[in-house]
Amino acid sequence: MRSRLLRGTVGVLALVVLAVGAVALLLTRLVPDRVSETCAVVLDDGTRHVLDADQADNAALITAVTVRRGLPARAATIALATAVQESKLRNIDYGDRDSLGLFQQRPSQGWGTPEQVTDPVYATNAFLDGLVQVPGYTELPITEAAQTVQRSGYPEAYADHEPEGRAFASALTGHSPASLTCHLPEPDAAASPAEAASARLEQDFGITATAADGAVVVGAAALPGDAPQRLAWAVAHWAVATAVDTGVTTVEVAGQVWQRSDGNEAGWAPADGGGPDDGGVRIS
Structure with a gap:
C-alpha cells in the first residue's frame, strides 16, 4: 500500500513538473523577452548602471532636450534623477491624485493639460523651465534643485538616484564616449x-x-x-x-x-x- 502511494505521488509530481515546463515554454514563445532589453553605461572606473531599454529611451529623450536647449550636463543629471524617482523613467498615465507622465506633473497645479504633461518633450521642457529659474542650480545638491521645481512630499529620495542619473547624463551628453550600449532583439x-x-x-x-x-x-x-x-x-x-x-x-x-x-x-x-x-x- 505504502509503495503504491509513493509511486502515485511520484507520478503526480512528474506530471506537475511537465505541466510547469510546458507553461514556461509557452510563455517564453508568447511573451516578448523584455528582460533582455537593457541598456548599460560603463564608466572609466568600471562602475556599471543599467536601465530597461524603454527607460533608457526616455532618458535619451530627456537628455537630448537639455542638449537642444544648450544646458549643462548637470541639468540632465537632475532631470534624470527626478524622473527615475517620480515615474521610474516611464511615461505613465497615473499617479498620486492627478499626477501624470515622466515627471508626475499635476494639471491642477498649472503644469499643463493631461495631454501635455504626458507628452515627454513637453514634460521635459516644463521641468527644465522650472529648473533654470532656480538660482545656482548647477551647484546645488540634487535634492534641493529638484525639490524647488517639484515640491515633492519626499524630497530626499531624489538623491538616491543621482548615480544612475549622472552616469546616463554623462554618456548621453557625450562626456563619456563609447560608454553606452544596449542589448536588444x-x-x-x-x-x-x-x-x-x-x-x-x-x-x-x-x-x-x-x-x-x-x-x-x-x-x-x-x-x-x-x-x-x-x-x-x-x-x-x-x-x-x-x-x-x-x-x-x-x-x-x-x-x-x-x-x-x-x-x-x-x-x-x-x-x-x-x-x-x-x-x-x-x-x-
Whole structure:
C-alpha cells in the first residue's frame, strides 16, 4: 500500500513538473523577452548602471532636450534623477491624485493639460523651465534643485538616484564616449529604422536629417552647440538608447561602431570608416 502511494505521488509530481515546463515554454514563445532589453553605461572606473531599454529611451529623450536647449550636463543629471524617482523613467498615465507622465506633473497645479504633461518633450521642457529659474542650480545638491521645481512630499529620495542619473547624463551628453550600449532583439524586418531615427532626431534634438539609402547622416555642422566631437557622441549614444523604438541596427561615429547584432557584451568596436568624414554620425 505504502509503495503504491509513493509511486502515485511520484507520478503526480512528474506530471506537475511537465505541466510547469510546458507553461514556461509557452510563455517564453508568447511573451516578448523584455528582460533582455537593457541598456548599460560603463564608466572609466568600471562602475556599471543599467536601465530597461524603454527607460533608457526616455532618458535619451530627456537628455537630448537639455542638449537642444544648450544646458549643462548637470541639468540632465537632475532631470534624470527626478524622473527615475517620480515615474521610474516611464511615461505613465497615473499617479498620486492627478499626477501624470515622466515627471508626475499635476494639471491642477498649472503644469499643463493631461495631454501635455504626458507628452515627454513637453514634460521635459516644463521641468527644465522650472529648473533654470532656480538660482545656482548647477551647484546645488540634487535634492534641493529638484525639490524647488517639484515640491515633492519626499524630497530626499531624489538623491538616491543621482548615480544612475549622472552616469546616463554623462554618456548621453557625450562626456563619456563609447560608454553606452544596449542589448536588444532583432527589430521588425518591415521597419524603416532610418526614417524612424530621422523623425526622432527632429523631435528630440531639433535636428533635421533626411534618411537616404537606408541611413541617416548627421554631419558635424548639424550638431547643436560648439563642441562637435562631444556632441557627435551624444547623438550616437542617443541613437543606441532609442534603438528599441526606432529599430536602428548600426551606429557609426569617430572610428567606432555599435552593432545591434553584437549584443550588450560587445559594446563599441573599431570600425572601417566609422562615421561621416566630417566627424558626424551615421545611423542605420
